[in-house]
Amino acid sequence: MKEGLYRTLKRKIITLTLVMSLTPLLILGAVLYYQFESAGREMTREQIRYRAQAQAEAVDLFLKERTAILNAMADTHDFAQMIDEKNLARIFEVMNSRAGAFVDLGIIDSRGAHRAYIGPYDLRGRNYLDQSWFNEVMIKGHYKSDVYMGFRQQPHFIIAVRRHENQQAWILRATIDPNRFEEIVRSAQIGRTGDAYLVNREGFLQTRPRFEGDVLGQTAIDTRQFGGRVTVIELEDAAGTERFYAGSWLNDNKWLLIINQQPLELMSRLFALRQMEIFIITLGVLGIVATTIFTTRLTINRLRKSDREMIELNAQLVQSDKLAALGKMAAGVAHEINNPLAVILQKTGWMEDLLEEEGLKQSANIAEFRQSIAKIEQHVERARKVVHNMLGYARKMEPRLEDVDVNSTIDQTITILENHARINNIDIQVDLAETVPIIAGDQAQLQQVFLNLFTNAIDAIGSNGTIEVASWRSDDHIVVTIKDDGPGLSEDMMRKIFDPFFTTKDPGKGTGLGLWVSHNIIAKMGGGIHVKNNPDKGAVFTVEIPIVIPEKK
Ligand SMILES: Nc1ncnc2c1ncn2[C@@H]1O[C@H](COP(=O)(O)OP(=O)(O)OP(=O)(O)O)[C@@H](O)[C@H]1O
Ligand SMILES: [Mg+2]
Structure with a gap:
């Protein structure tokens, strides 16, 4: 078209x-x-x-x-x-x-x-x-x-x-x-x-x-x-x-x-001149045709490229608008759900206590009651986790500002996950910049981002694999890449991956909020998260964090 x-x-x-x-x-x-x-x-x-x-x-x-x-x-x-x-x-x-x-x-x-x-x-x-x-x-x-x-x-x-x-x-x-x-x-x-x-x-x-x-x-x-x-x-x-x-x-x-x-x-000399004229004009015509075609091609290709870039940019804008709107709505919904959940949990606790009473203990269905209550608690717990994640993000809309060392935040995150990775025989290779500037930001939020990305990578690999993490400074940004050799992402997944509740994990295993929250955190900091497939295998997430120098206290 x-x-x-x-x-x-x-x-x-x-x-x-x-x-x-x-x-x-x-x-x-x-x-x-x-x-x-x-x-x-x-x-x-x-x-x-x-x-x-x-x-x-x-x-x-x-x-x-x-x-x-x-x-x-x-x-x-x-x-x-x-x-x-x-x-x-x-x-x-x-x-x-x-x-x-x-x-x-x-x-x-x-x-x-x-x-x-x-x-x-x-x-x-x-x-x-x-x-x-x-x-x-x-x-x-x-x-x-x-x-x-x-x-x-x-x-x-x-x-x-x-x-x-x-x-x-x-x-x-x-x-x-x-x-x-x-x-x-x-x-x-x-x-x-x-x-x-x-x-x-x-x-x-x-x-x-x-x-x-x-x-x-x-x-x-x-x-x-x-x-x-x-x-x-x-x-x-x-x-x-x-x-x-x-x-x-x-x-x-x-x-x-x-x-x-x-x-x-x-007139033979004139004819020779005329021959020359024809030759020069032919040469001129060829030159003009070639140059015209060449420059037009070049122009159209440039146009095509800039159009494509504009479309991509538009898509990104639409995407972040969508995410922001969804974020507000989700936070509202989460808040509304939190209170009923608290009441349900309180009531199930109360019902548990009641089951311990003598009369009820005699009931033939006591085992089934207990099982049902446990199921209710389990599911409420899951719902609370979702709500917690959503609220966690909503509440932290205004991040605290402290001195953050991106490299040591990555190190701390790895320490938390090391065991989990080792059990699954996943090797984490670290190649961090020797020094990166200390920036003003919210360390807990940043850690949450890295935790999400590492967990996703481990989940994607399953077992036996490598995660490579690297950091460097590029102009006024600190760039962190987390690369895995898992299955990578399909085109369709790429589009939806930052949407809230998008998950491929089994029900109960993933909420589909991890990347959404991470994306929002980094966006708040003025940076961005992007995903690409590795040429050979797996996915690579790139986080760009703007360098904001902390104010002198
Ligand atoms: N490194 C990765 N490789 C392949 N697929 C990934 C990778 N990271 C994320 N995904 C896909 O993106 C989906 C969404 O990830 P996200 O972190 O938002 O949610 P989740 O991991 O499914 O749930 P939660 O983070 O709440 O546990 C995942 O279910 C997974 O399908
Ligand atoms: Mg996740």
């Missing part, structure tokens, strides 16, 4: 504590968990956005430098100088030493004829009149091609500038080393999954990507998705893996630099 209450209480405390402490932790954990993910994605986006922009600027710069040097050469030389291949070779050398990455250099006249050429392919004499780039450079004055195969059947691109001289136009044209260019573009790729390449407006590759496709191949990328300067979009690649694509248009708005990356790769 009570156990159920403790269980409910325990469950409630544990649930409440866990809910209150785990909820914020778990919410925090969940927020962090998702925050990691979104922060990670955001970081990745920013990172590749920045890279795309920076790399587009770098590529632009590369192209601008090449165009600038081409312009400078065209500005400082005239057509005649240019078509002299010795000069052109020198110019080519200067250009490569200043900027590098030029594969070849050529001069084309206004009719599209390749007039002079320095480079690995023999392009001299080729005519470009019908090529669209030729028209464009003639009109706009400068030109950068897309990558194309051209006469040399190699992917490459060119930059070209036009000059006028004596109403005649000529074009200085250079091919950029596709490998060098690709290197520059590729330097923007990051990690295991990063890629960087250029596409034109139609989505044709201008440099070789790291993973899929080749120069001039068509990509699946719709370049219209990339507006403004830098745009980041999320797409699935051919393998179905999510990738971030950052696209940044170069200055001429013809080429789009694309950097792509699996976000998971860049």
Whole structure:
């Protein structure tokens, strides 16, 4: 019944504590968990956005430098100088030493004829009149091609500038080393999954990507998705893996630099952190659960113990209340019975005397009369003993105060009983404190207590056994224990043992008042008597007598 209450209480405390402490932790954990993910994605986006922009600027710069040097050469030389291949070779050398990455250099006249050429392919004499780039450079004055195969059947691109001289136009044209260019573009790729390449407006590759496709191949990328300067979009690649694509248009708005990356790769450190977070939170949760269960258990056990103690204390209080009330009533009853008993005894004496008279002596029933009178006397005597005990206690409600030595009181009691014990082959072992303080009390009453306890022990043992008596001082009490190796007490007896008239002895043998009186005497002194069973055998009575120092006379 009570156990159920403790269980409910325990469950409630544990649930409440866990809910209150785990909820914020778990919410925090969940927020962090998702925050990691979104922060990670955001970081990745920013990172590749920045890279795309920076790399587009770098590529632009590369192209601008090449165009600038081409312009400078065209500005400082005239057509005649240019078509002299010795000069052109020198110019080519200067250009490569200043900027590098030029594969070849050529001069084309206004009719599209390749007039002079320095480079690995023999392009001299080729005519470009019908090529669209030729028209464009003639009109706009400068030109950068897309990558194309051209006469040399190699992917490459060119930059070209036009000059006028004596109403005649000529074009200085250079091919950029596709490998060098690709290197520059590729330097923007990051990690295991990063890629960087250029596409034109139609989505044709201008440099070789790291993973899929080749120069001039068509990509699946719709370049219209990339507006403004830098745009980041999320797409699935051919393998179905999510990738971030950052696209940044170069200055001429013809080429789009694309950097792509699996976000998971860049976020791997964040994922490790998140793993750590989960670990720490799990540890925290386990810690909280364990501590909560442990402390709740501890608390409930304490509560259970103190409840039990309170119940015991209550029972003791009820018991001593009961004993006190019984005591008052018994004393009253005893007093009332004493007088009739005296009268009965007096009358039986008188009847005894009468039986001695001659006439009655002749009676045939004289023997039976005598027997009956003796029985009456015997029973009245027994009744008187009971009453005497009860009155003895009642009368001595206010004990006399004298100097009492507890140890010598015990010794005297033993002396009285020694013979009785020896006859029954009972050994009394004495282990008294060397000195105990002299206290103020009523020695006769105290002796009555010890006498009761010893007699009970002897009665319990019957014959052949040991009684051990010990005394010591504990703080402000003198403690005396009387231990026997008799049969001990049942639970039921333990409860009733101090009740008046509780006895297991044969009628006429015990009144059942001994322990009741003893208990009252000690209680009056401010102490207590307790009984326990020995772990091995028999009972042990413990008497605690408060030390009351006698007043100086
Ligand atoms: N040391 C003991 N071992 C076992 N039982 C005991 C012991 N002391 C007391 N008892 C039990 O307690 C009962 C009550 O004891 P109590 O001294 O109050 O009365 P009594 O001994 O029966 O009678 P009286 O003391 O008047 O002779 C006893 O009858 C006995 O059953
Ligand atoms: Mg007794």
